[in-house]
Amino acid sequence: MARRSVARSLLNNLLSNKLEPCSRITASRSVTYMPRPGDGAPRAVTLIPGDGIGPLVTEAVEQVMTAMHAPVYFEKYDIRGDMKQVPQEVIDSIRRNKVCLKGGLKTPVGGGVSSLNVQLRKELDLYASLVHCSNLPGLPTRHENVDIVVIRENTEGEYSGLEHEVVPGVVESLKVITKFCSERVAQYAFEYAYLNNRKKVTAVHKANIMKLADGLFLESCREVATKYPGIKYNEIIVDNCCMQLVSKPDQFDVMVTPNLYGNLVANTAAGIAGGTGFMPGGNVGAGHAIFEQGASAGNVGNEKLLDQKKANPVALLFSSAMMLRHLQFPSFADRLETAVKRVITEGKHRTKDLGGHNTTQEVVDAVIAVLD
Amino acid sequence: MASQILRRVVRSCSGGILSSPANHHHSSLLPALTRAFSSATPITATLFPGDGIGPEIAESVKQVFQAADVPIEWEEHYVGTEIDPRTQSFLTWESLESVRRNRVGLKGPMATPIGKGHRSLNLTLRKELNLYANVRPCYSLPGYKTRYDNVNLVTIRENTEGEYSGLEHQVVRGVVESLKIITRAASLRVAEYAFHYAKANGRERVSAIHKANIMQKTDGLFLKCCREVAEKYPEITYEEVIIDNCCMMLVKNPALFDVLVMPNLYGDIISDLCAGLVGGLGLTPSCNIGEGGIALAEAVHGSAPDIAGKNMANPTALLLSSVMMLRHLNITDKAERIQNAIINTIAEGKYRTADLGGSSSTTEFTNAICNNL
Numbered sequence: 001m002a003r004r005s006v007a008r009s010l011l012n013n014l015l016s017n018k019l020e021p022c023s024r025i026t027a028s029r030s031v032t033y034m035p036r037p038g039d040g041a042p043r044a045v046t047l048i049p050g051d052g053i054g055p056l057v058t059e060a061v062e063q064v065m066t067a068m069h070a071p072v073y074f075e076k077y078d079i080r081g082d083m084k085q086v087p088q089e090v091i092d093s094i095r096r097n098k099v100c101l102k103g104g105l106k107t108p109v110g111g112g113v114s115s116l117n118v119q120l121r122k123e124l125d126l127y128a129s130l131v132h133c134s135n136l137p138g139l140p141t142r143h144e145n146v147d148i149v150v151i152r153e154n155t156e157g158e159y160s161g162l163e164h165e166v167v168p169g170v171v172e173s174l175k176v177i178t179k180f181c182s183e184r185v186a187q188y189a190f191e192y193a194y195l196n197n198r199k200k201v202t203a204v205h206k207a208n209i210m211k212l213a214d215g216l217f218l219e220s221c222r223e224v225a226t227k228y229p230g231i232k233y234n235e236i237i238v239d240n241c242c243m244q245l246v247s248k249p250d251q252f253d254v255m256v257t258p259n260l261y262g263n264l265v266a267n268t269a270a271g272i273a274g275g276t277g278f279m280p281g282g283n284v285g286a287g288h289a290i291f292e293q294g295a296s297a298g299n300v301g302n303e304k305l306l307d308q309k310k311a312n313p314v315a316l317l318f319s320s321a322m323m324l325r326h327l328q329f330p331s332f333a334d335r336l337e338t339a340v341k342r343v344i345t346e347g348k349h350r351t352k353d354l355g356g357h358n359t360t361q362e363v364v365d366a367v368i369a370v371l372d
Numbered sequence: 373m374a375s376q377i378l379r380r381v382v383r384s385c386s387g388g389i390l391s392s393p394a395n396h397h398h399s400s401l402l403p404a405l406t407r408a409f410s411s412a413t414p415i416t417a418t419l420f421p422g423d424g425i426g427p428e429i430a431e432s433v434k435q436v437f438q439a440a441d442v443p444i445e446w447e448e449h450y451v452g453t454e455i456d457p458r459t460q461s462f463l464t465w466e467s468l469e470s471v472r473r474n475r476v477g478l479k480g481p482m483a484t485p486i487g488k489g490h491r492s493l494n495l496t497l498r499k500e501l502n503l504y505a506n507v508r509p510c511y512s513l514p515g516y517k518t519r520y521d522n523v524n525l526v527t528i529r530e531n532t533e534g535e536y537s538g539l540e541h542q543v544v545r546g547v548v549e550s551l552k553i554i555t556r557a558a559s560l561r562v563a564e565y566a567f568h569y570a571k572a573n574g575r576e577r578v579s580a581i582h583k584a585n586i587m588q589k590t591d592g593l594f595l596k597c598c599r600e601v602a603e604k605y606p607e608i609t610y611e612e613v614i615i616d617n618c619c620m621m622l623v624k625n626p627a628l629f630d631v632l633v634m635p636n637l638y639g640d641i642i643s644d645l646c647a648g649l650v651g652g653l654g655l656t657p658s659c660n661i662g663e664g665g666i667a668l669a670e671a672v673h674g675s676a677p678d679i680a681g682k683n684m685a686n687p688t689a690l691l692l693s694s695v696m697m698l699r700h701l702n703i704t705d706k707a708e709r710i711q712n713a714i715i716n717t718i719a720e721g722k723y724r725t726a727d728l729g730g731s732s733s734t735t736e737f738t739n740a741i742c743n744n745l
Contacts, residue, residue: 267619
């Protein structure tokens with residue numbers, strides 16, 4: 001009699017679903033990754049805080065990494081966006097460590113200085129830039145079901161930097177497209193789609209006007225598409241693409257684009273998914289990778305954000321999770337992402353761009369508090 | 373035909389604007405921006421109905437103009453079936469001369485003929501009439517709900533140079549170069565028009581969109597020209613926005629922007645993006661401005677051959693473009709009346725064409741607008 005009532009009360013408990021949130025997570029079977037012996041040795045990562053809100057958000061990442069006891073240690077280098085070129089010691093450090101985490105480097109408008117971001121990408125031949133734009137649960141936006149990855153060719157195209165004045169008042173800028181670069185970025189896009197179980201790759205172009213240049217890009221994409229018959233491939237003109245992004249973004253999955261269009265499409269996609277504050281991204285090449293905030297909309301935050309220390313660290317935290325996976329520390333990456341997502345979904349600690357009024361430090365503290 | 377010429381000669385004698393309609397060389401006329409007229413003197417405008425749904429929506433425009441008593445006389449021209457050697461395209465020399473003479477025109481959607489040996493229709497119009505600025509006002513239509521409901525901006529795009537110069541070549545196998553040209557003359561011209569338009573239409577802010585941190589000389593030159601013109605209009609706020617920031621802010625908060633002036637490629641992308649914010653190309657008006665004050669308003673949507681002739685087409689884009697044409701001619705009171713009638717008809721929701729989610733025919737929709745005048 002007593003046993004039956006105990007059994008019934010146990011059954012009632014289970015059915016009423018009164019489990020605590022923490023125990024709900026640990027009750028399910030956790031994913032396990034089998035490392036090679038020696039994988040746990042600490043890895044050096046070059047850290048470039050950068051300008052504007054850069055130092056603030058990179059410090060957030062450092063704090064979280066320390067709290068997690070992640071096997072990474074940072075070699076910090078201070079460079080500013082208005083330096084003439086990236087110091088050789090920074091390049092050497094990245095070549096040595098193979099992985100870098102970077103805040104934003106502000107490129108001054110108007111002339112004289114070429115962008116340090118572009119310089120880093122060209123020096124290290126980081127030919128693909130990746131931005132992952134997706135809705136965060138708990139954050140309402142105008143568009144739902146956004147999950148777009150924009151892969152952008154990072155070294156040539158309109159950013160070749162080849163400009164000259166023909167006669168006073170007439171300036172020419174060269175846009176260079178090569179088969180070599182188009183092919184390797186298309187190859188990266190399809191390989192990424194295959195490895196991440198993505199179903200469709202869309203090439204963005206303006207080949208109806210720039211027939212030879214974008215035509216060459218499309219040709220390379222089509223050739224690579226034939227090697228991946230399981231992945232759907234289609235093409236879209238860039239102005240139609242932007243129009244579709246603001247009306248029906250769920251039709252896009254992975255997008256591969258030349259340099260300039262990629263910049264625009266990535267920022268548009270980031271905007272519709274909720275803003276640049278939490279989109280992770282990185283630049284990758286054959287030998288090196290630099291992780292940074294995915295879409296930065298060309299700025300490094302305004303002064304008010306800096307003074308009040310209210311910059312949003314979520315984007316860089318997600319990017320550092322991507323970096324941890326790249327370094328083959330996937331369990332740390334999972335823990336970091338789960339903690340950050342929980343903090344955002346709970347909604348109690350959010351910076352201004354996500355609708356809250358907390359400072360960077362408060363968000364970081366909240367993330368560290370829910371790390372398990 | 374003879375009576376038409378007679379009528380035109382009589383009108384021109386009284387108006388004193390033209391010497392003879394048969395005279396192909398016209399002296400530099402007063403730009404239509406400053407044309408003074410009396411409501412009794414009808415203005416001749418060229419009309420290209422176009423293909424597909426073009427003729428039906430052109431009929432709508434004619435009907436609404438008649439109901440509103442607008443002093444416009446239409447001179448209709450159609451795209452030919454043979455290539456005219458004088459223009460290298462299917463548009464005849466007479467059509468182009470008509471636009472040059474009348475200074476204003478309205479163009480419906482034209483299907484691009486396939487084949488070689490001729491220039492595209494849009495390219496022909498642009499080059500022959502020297503259309504240097506494309507103006508697209510984008511405002512949320514009350515009553516047609518999209519995800520954005522506070523859009524009220526105008527995009528002004530340089531239309532002749534930039535990345536669309538068509539100058540590409542293959543350097544060696546597998547390496548292609550494409551030239552982007554920016555000139556001081558063209559940039560100044562479009563900046564002048566942008567500020568003039570802002571002032572004439574009561575706009576407070578002009579934003580120049582650029583990527584001058586990367587393309588320092590080309591976009592830098594464009595910005596320099598914009599700054600020069602901005603100094604002449606101290607009452608209008610001028611700002612410069614990098615294009616990736618602009619894209620992001622447009623999709624997050626389009627109310628931040630007022631008038632946008634841009635070089636060719638960015639203008640193409642941003643104007644289509646803004647059209648997407650308010651409901652697509654089927655509702656967006658557009659007007660091309662040419663040298664000497666020529667204005668060619670056009671509907672930028674396609675010719676929709678699948679619904680042609682079925683009385684289902686939505687004439688809103690062409691009607692709003694004709695309103696732009698009227699504003700360019702300074703017939704602002706009629707323009708306001710027609711625009712309000714269109715907006716109220718869509719807002720009421722009783723008569724809407726199929727693409728807006730309703731079931732009215734083109735004629736029913738047009739009649740509703742005429743009743744709302």
